[in-house]
Amino acid sequence: xxxxxxxxxxxxxxxxxxxxxxxxxxxxxxxxxxxxxxxxxxx
Amino acid sequence: xxxxxxxxxxxxxxxxxxxxxxxxxxxxxxxxxxxxxxxxxxxxxxxxxxxxxxxxxxxxxxxxxxxxxxxxxxxxxxxxxxxxxxxxxxxxxxxxxxxxxxxxxxxxxxxxxxxxxxxxxxxxxxxxxxxxxxxxxxxxxxxxxxxxxxxxxxxxxxxxxxxxxxxxxxxxxxxxxxxxxxxxxxxxxxxxxxxxxxxxxxxxxxxxxxxxxxxxxxxxxxxxxxxxxxxxxxxxxxxxxxxxxxxxxxxxxxxxxxxxxxxxxxxxxxxxxxxxxxxxxxxxxxxxxxxxxxxxxxxxxxxxxxxxxxxxxxxxxxxxxxxxxxxxxxxxxxxxxxxxxxxxxxxxxxxxxxxxxxxxxx
Numbered sequence: 466x467x468x469x470x471x472x473x474x475x476x477x478x479x480x481x482x483x484x485x486x487x488x489x490x491x492x493x494x495x496x497x498x499x500x501x502x503x504x505x506x507x508x
Numbered sequence: 509x510x511x512x513x514x515x516x517x518x519x520x521x522x523x524x525x526x527x528x529x530x531x532x533x534x535x536x537x538x539x540x541x542x543x544x545x546x547x548x549x550x551x552x553x554x555x556x557x558x559x560x561x562x563x564x565x566x567x568x569x570x571x572x573x574x575x576x577x578x579x580x581x582x583x584x585x586x587x588x589x590x591x592x593x594x595x596x597x598x599x600x601x602x603x604x605x606x607x608x609x610x611x612x613x614x615x616x617x618x619x620x621x622x623x624x625x626x627x628x629x630x631x632x633x634x635x636x637x638x639x640x641x642x643x644x645x646x647x648x649x650x651x652x653x654x655x656x657x658x659x660x661x662x663x664x665x666x667x668x669x670x671x672x673x674x675x676x677x678x679x680x681x682x683x684x685x686x687x688x689x690x691x692x693x694x695x696x697x698x699x700x701x702x703x704x705x706x707x708x709x710x711x712x713x714x715x716x717x718x719x720x721x722x723x724x725x726x727x728x729x730x731x732x733x734x735x736x737x738x739x740x741x742x743x744x745x746x747x748x749x750x751x752x753x754x755x756x757x758x759x760x761x762x763x764x765x766x767x768x769x770x771x772x773x774x775x776x777x778x779x780x781x782x783x784x785x786x787x788x789x790x791x792x793x794x795x796x797x798x799x800x801x802x803x804x805x806x807x808x809x810x811x812x813x814x815x816x817x818x819x820x821x822x823x824x825x826x827x828x829x830x831x832x833x834x835x836x837x838x839x840x841x842x843x844x845x846x847x848x849x850x851x852x853x854x855x856x857x858x859x860x861x862x863x864x865x866x867x868x869x870x
Contacts, residue, residue, distance in 0.1 A: 472667045472674055479664045482594045487787035489594075490601025490818075494791050497810050498798055504810040507817065508538055 519588065526589015526828075533573050533824045534817065537566040563692065563725035566820045570827015577828075592825035593661060596721040597784040599818030600739060603724075604791030605811045607736050608799075612792055615737060618711070618864035619744040622857075626715050627748055629856050630656035634849040641841045646672040649756055650680040651842060655849040658746045659684040659719030665749055665780050669756040675834070682834040683846050688722035689830060691850075696729040702858075706730065707868040710737025711861035716853055720746065721822045728819065737865070743785050750780035 496502040541562040548557040577583035631652045638648035653666035663680040666672070695717065699709040709730050717723045720742050727738035754777050795808060835843065 472664075472672060472677055475664050475667070475674075475677060479593065479661060482591065483597060483783045486594045486597030487601055487784045490598045490604075490784070490787050491790060493598070493814055494602060494605050494794065494811060497807050497814065498794070498803070500804075500807065502810070504806065504813070507810055507813045508535075 522585045523588035526586035527591070528589070529573060529577070529586055530590060530595075530821050530824050530828065533569045533828075534566070534821045537562060537569055537820050537824060538817070540565045540569075561729050562816065562820055563728050563823050566823035567689070567692065567725065567827045570824040571830060572827075573824070574828045574830055583828075587829070590825040590828045592719075592721050592822050592829060595818050595822035595825060596724060597782075597787075599724065599815050599822055600720070600743065601784055601787035601791050602811055602815035602818060603736075603739055604788035605795035606808060606815070607740070607792050609789075609792045609796040611736065612740055612789065615740045615868065616744070618868065619714075619741045622711060622715055622741060622860045622864050623744040623748055625860055626853065626857055627656045627745065627752065630849060630853045631752070633852050634845060637848055638842075638845045641845060643841055643845060644676075645760075646670045647676045647680070647842060648845075649760070650676055651683070651846055651849070653749075653752060653756070654680050654684050654718055655846060655853060657749050657752060658742065659688065659717075659722075661720070661746070661782065662718075662749055662752070665753040666756055669753045669780075670760045675837075679834045679838050679842070682831050683843065684718050685826065685830050686832065686835065687846065687850055688717055688719045689826065691717045692722050692725045692729070695726045699730055699734075704862075705865075706733035707737050707865040708861050710734035710739075711741050711865040711868075712858055714738035714741030715745070715857040715861060718850075719826075721819075721826055724819055725823050725826070737868070739788075743788055746782045747785045749782060750777045753780040 493502065541560075544557045544560070545554070548554045574583060577586060634652035634655050635648055638651060643651075649670045650663050650666050650672055654660070654663040656662075660681045663677055663684065667677040667680075695713050696709075699712070704712065710727055710733065713726045713730065713734065714723055714737065717726055723738050723742045724735065727735035730738075795811070799805065799808070
């Protein structure tokens with residue numbers, strides 16, 4: 466893997482991680498507000 | 509072909525192992541944070557134990573895990589599972605739900621003004637000093653972006669924009685973590701010593717510490733209001749990342765490398781915009797509407813507990829990611845530039861936060 470490929474891979478990973486974190490955060494929020502994820506389940 | 513597949517499968521298992529390490533240390537953090545004050549109650553350690561917040565346990569356990577795994581020779585293979593950026597961004601989206609949208613709207617003006625001025629001044633200073641010391645233009649772009657915007661994620665965006673080498677990115681990321689780690693503890697101490705109000709303290713921390721995870725750790729040590737303002741300020745800086753990355757792409761294409769080829773388009777800007785900022789704003793809007801339409805307040809406590817869990821995982825990952833080795837290879841000049849820029853950021857940031865957030869009432 467060349468140095469430029471390495472940077473490209475890091476960038477793609479960062480972009481995917483950004484979307485993944487946004488989705489995970491919003492889905493968790495929705496689950497809690499809808500009371501599907503109850504308080505006792507969160508340590 | 510089969511060999512490549514086997515290697516990729518093995519990398520995935522090591523990454524899963526890394527995530528397991530983070531989760532186990534996170535669970536231990538939660539256990540210590542909740543039980544150490546109970547165990548030490550009534551002893552001479554009781555008061556100290558009560559004042560130690562979860563970021564301290566998380567970072568200490570991360571560093572300890574780092575030392576043990578490095579000693580065992582597993583650390584580098586497990587490192588793909590130390591996903592600081594994912595954990596912190598998920599935590600910050602959830603944090604959005606605990607901030608009334610009116611507070612974000614009220615803080616937006618001073619936060620944007622502070623972010624714009626700080627990024628311009630600190631980026632300019634770092635670029636200028638790096639040039640004086642003869643540092644390569646690509647490394648200067650990475651250092652200046654990291655110190656002025658948002659640490660590792662800014663360095664990654666800048667590395668893509670200027671087509672930097674992988675070792676330059678690894679080196680900048682190491683510098684960011686090495687400087688962020690002591691700041692997490694030193695800035696809250698300085699806040700106390702200077703007697704700063706919570707909004708000014710939050711704005712100072714948010715505008716100063718490079719990496720978003722470390723901003724949250726320092727903000728949490730100062731208190732909830734400081735954490736909220738620090739997050740709003742840091743999120744604003746994150747939002748400006750796309751503009752700087754696109755400007756760097758154009759500058760390097762036309763001035764440094766003179767290829768004349770640059771993708772300066774709305775698409776490029778959107779590609780580099782940190783999407784978690786939208787999640788943070790949306791979470792605040794949803795939670796504000798939920799509460800104002802008579803929703804159950806106790807569910808927000810559950811959201812806050814979830815947020816703390818993700819912040820703990822991010823802080824553990826900071827400790828696990830800490831590495832000194834890449835610094836030895838690059839020499840003192842970039843370290844000198846980064847350190848000078850950090851001091852410059854500290855002073856200018858304190859001035860701006862004191863002026864812009866002096867009369868802020870959340």
